[in-house]
Structure formats: C-alpha cells, structure tokens
Amino acid sequence: xxxxxxxxxxxARPKGGTVEEVRRADEVGEARGFLxxxxxxxxxxxxxxxxxxxxxKVFPEVGEAIAQEAEKLGITQGQLIEKMWETxxxxx
Amino acid sequence: MPVIVMASPKGGVGKSTxxxxxxxxxxxxxxxxxxxxxxxxKSLTRWASHGAPSGVTLKSDVGRSEIVxxxxxxxxxxxxxxxxxxxxxxxxxxxxxxxxxxxxxxMQPTALDAEIGSEALALVHEEEEALGRSIRHAxxxxxxxxxxxxxxxxxxxxxxxxxxxxxxEPSLVARAAFSELFAYGGDLTAMMNxxxxxxxxxxxxxxxNAQAFTEAVYERLK
Numbered sequence: 001x002x003x004x005x006x007x008x009x010x011x012a013r014p015k016g017g018t019v020e021e022v023r024r025a026d027e028v029g030e031a032r033g034f035l036x037x038x039x040x041x042x043x044x045x046x047x048x049x050x051x052x053x054x055x056x057k058v059f060p061e062v063g064e065a066i067a068q069e070a071e072k073l074g075i076t077q078g079q080l081i082e083k084m085w086e087t088x089x090x091x092x
Numbered sequence: 093m094p095v096i097v098m099a100s101p102k103g104g105v106g107k108s109t110x111x112x113x114x115x116x117x118x119x120x121x122x123x124x125x126x127x128x129x130x131x132x133x134k135s136l137t138r139w140a141s142h143g144a145p146s147g148v149t150l151k152s153d154v155g156r157s158e159i160v161x162x163x164x165x166x167x168x169x170x171x172x173x174x175x176x177x178x179x180x181x182x183x184x185x186x187x188x189x190x191x192x193x194x195x196x197x198x199m200q201p202t203a204l205d206a207e208i209g210s211e212a213l214a215l216v217h218e219e220e221e222a223l224g225r226s227i228r229h230a231x232x233x234x235x236x237x238x239x240x241x242x243x244x245x246x247x248x249x250x251x252x253x254x255x256x257x258x259x260x261e262p263s264l265v266a267r268a269a270f271s272e273l274f275a276y277g278g279d280l281t282a283m284m285n286x287x288x289x290x291x292x293x294x295x296x297x298x299x300x301n302a303q304a305f306t307e308a309v310y311e312r313l314k
Contacts, residue, residue: 007123010313012094012167013225015191017160021223022187028218029186032211034101037182038156 050078093123094193094313095163095173099216102208103179106198106234108135109270110305111176116279117306118172119147126166130154130188131178135274142277156184163191181211189219194312195229196260201236201245206252213257228312232305233263238297260308265301268293 029035058066070080096114098107111127119125127144129136129152140150154162159175166173175188189195189212197212199205209231216229231252236245245263252259264270269280276289280299283289 006310007093007118007121007170007172010093010172010310013193015095015193015225016223017164017191021190022160024222025186025190025219026183028222029181029183029215032181032215032218034181034183034186034215036156037180037184 050076054078054081093167093169093171093173095167095175095191096309096313097175097177097188097192097195098198099177099185099189099195099212100179100197100199100205100209101181101185101211102199102205105179105200105205105209106232106264107131107179108139108176109234109273110196110198110232110264111136111174112139112273113264113270113280113302114306114309115148115174116145117302118174119145120279120281121306123147124171125149126151126171126173128154128159128162128166128173128175130159130184131176133178136176139274139277142275144277145279145282156182156187159184159187160191163188185212186215186219189216189227190223192227192229194309195227196309197229197231198234198264199231201233201242201248201263203244203248206248228258230258230260230312232260235266236263238265238267258312260305260312262301262304262308264305265297267298267301269295269298270302 066077066080070077073080098111100107108131115125115127125148127136127148127150129150134152136150137152140148144150151162151166163173163175175192177185177188195212195216197209199209213229213231216227220227233245233248249259269283272283272289272293273280276283280295280302284295284299
C-alpha cells in the first residue's frame with residue numbers, strides 16, 4: 001500500500017448521534033437481547049473508615065451544645081470531636 | 093475518516109486481533125489511528141502497554157455511556173477510529189454499530205461461531221432500518237488453516253455468500269505471530285526485524301496476511 005495519499009480519499013459518512021438516535025439503537029438492540037450490561041455498583045452507603053468508638057459521659061448542656069454545633073456544620077459528632085482534637089493538638 | 097467496529101457477541105473469535113492488525117497497518121500507511129478498547133478483558137490495553145506503534149492512540153475503559161461521544165470526538169480528518177468490543181450481547185455493541193462506517197464480524201469457521209456471529213449481522217440490519225441509513229458490514233473468517241480450506245469453511249463461505257453477506261478475502265490464518273503481538277506489543281514489521289522476538293511461526297507470512305486483509309478492508313472504506 002502506498003501511504004497517506006490513498007488514505008486521504010477515505011471519508012466518514014454522516015452519522016447521527018442524537019439522544020433520539022441512540023435511543024432507537026438501544027431499542028433495536030434490546031429487542032435482540034443486546035442489553036445494558038454495565039456492572040451495577042454495590043447499593044447502599046460505603047462503610048465509614050471511622051471505626052473507633054468513644055463512650056464519654058458529659059454534662060447534658062455540653063452534650064446538647066456539641067450535637068447542635070455538629071448539626072449546624074453538617075458533620076457528625078465524631079467529625080466535630082476530630083476537629084476539636086486537631087485544635088487541641090495544635091494548641092499543645 | 094471512517095469508524096470501523098469489531099462486533100460479535102461471541103468471545104475468542106478474533107475481534108482484538110483484527111483490531112490490532114488493522115490499527116498497526118493503517119498507522120504504517122500514515123493514518124492517525126485511535127483505538128477504543130471497550131472490552132473488559134483489556135486485550136488492546138495489554139498490547140499497547142508493551143508499546144503501541146507510532147500513529148496509534150489507545151483509549152481504554154470506554155463504556156456504554158461514553159461510547160458515542162468518544163467515537164465522535166476521536167473522528168476527524170486524517171483519522172481512523174477502530175472500536176474493539178466485548179464478546180457479549182450488550183447495548184455497548186448496538187451503540188457502537190450505530191456510529192460505524194464498517195462493521196467487521198470475525199468468526200472462526202465453526203457452526204457455533206457462525207450462529208452467534210449472525211446475531212451481530214442481524215442487529216446491523218435492524219439498526220439500518222431503525223436509523224434509516226446503510227451500515228456497511230462484512231464477515232472475516234479467522235484462525236483458518238494455512239494449509240487447506242476445511243470442508244466446514246467452504247460450506248460456511250458458500251452459505252454466507254448465498255445469504256448476500258460480504259466475506260472479506262483473505263481470511264486471517266491461525267498464526268503464532270498474531271497471538272504473540274499481545275505479548276510483545278508493536279506491529280508485525282517490528283517483530284520481523286527484531287531477532288530477539290521469538291514467535292515460533294512465520295512472521296513474514298503473518299505480515300503478508302495482515303497486509304492483504306487491511307487492503308481488503310481499505311477497499312470497503314472507499
């Protein structure tokens with residue numbers, strides 16, 4: 001074969017790629033058993049890496065304040081304690 | 093430039109081998125070839141990991157939702173897009189066919205390959221009707237005997253031709269060099285010129301077969 005001059009003559013035909021055309025190709029395929037076989041992701045929430053459990057008892061008003069602050073920040077109480085611990089470590 | 097799709101819902105028929113041979117031969121001719129590896133077995137990714145020939149760009153992990161935009165973005169002047177599909181009946185296959193200029197259905201000369209491969213041919217016909225455009229398609233027989241044409245192969249060729257199905261000549265002969273491409277990467281020309289590559293087969297014959305096959309595909313793209 002003789003190089004790119006010959007290849008220059010090759011042309012792509014116009015093809016549709018609209019949502020409607022893809023839907024039609026899907027329909028035709030499904031009717032013949034060509035189904036969506038994309039692997040499904042495992043359902044449910046991923047397990048948290050936070051596995052260590054604390055059991056501190058604090059005064060009720062402190063406990064309520066911690067719960068409210070965590071809710072306000074949109075994080076868990078455990079994440080708030082981690083932030084507090086980080087601040088404490090930086091201070092000491 | 094054209095989009096060539098390798099399609100058969102059966103695995104192990106030679107889709108990836110056809111894709112590698114066409115990609116490397118068209119690149120050798122000066123084309124900018126993009127190969128889309130849509131097969132979870134990642135045969136083409138493994139081949140390219142050993143070194144893809146100059147002019148070949150590989151895109152891996154192309155799934156159902158990405159196939160149409162990926163083909164369209166890879167398509168352009170001076171570019172040839174080759175899509176290697178997984179050997180199952182999936183929507184990925186029907187979507188890729190909808191974007192094809194040529195669908196190649198490889199099949200070994202066995203009754204089972206012919207029966208399962210015919211599903212891909214039927215799908216092409218139905219997509220032609222649904223999309224209102226013709227999609228050129230052809231069968232290539234693979235892993236054929238270099239020495240003799242078996243009775244089954246002769247009968248299959250007769251049946252395919254009788255049904256008006258385009259059969260690419262030459263068939264792809266069972267050659268050790270074709271298999272070894274996935275172990276060494278690159279192309280057959282490099283394999284032939286490197287004495288350290290051991291294939292246990294006739295690389296020159298394999299190269300001649302690949303070139304004649306690519307020429308036959310080229311004729312169908314004009």
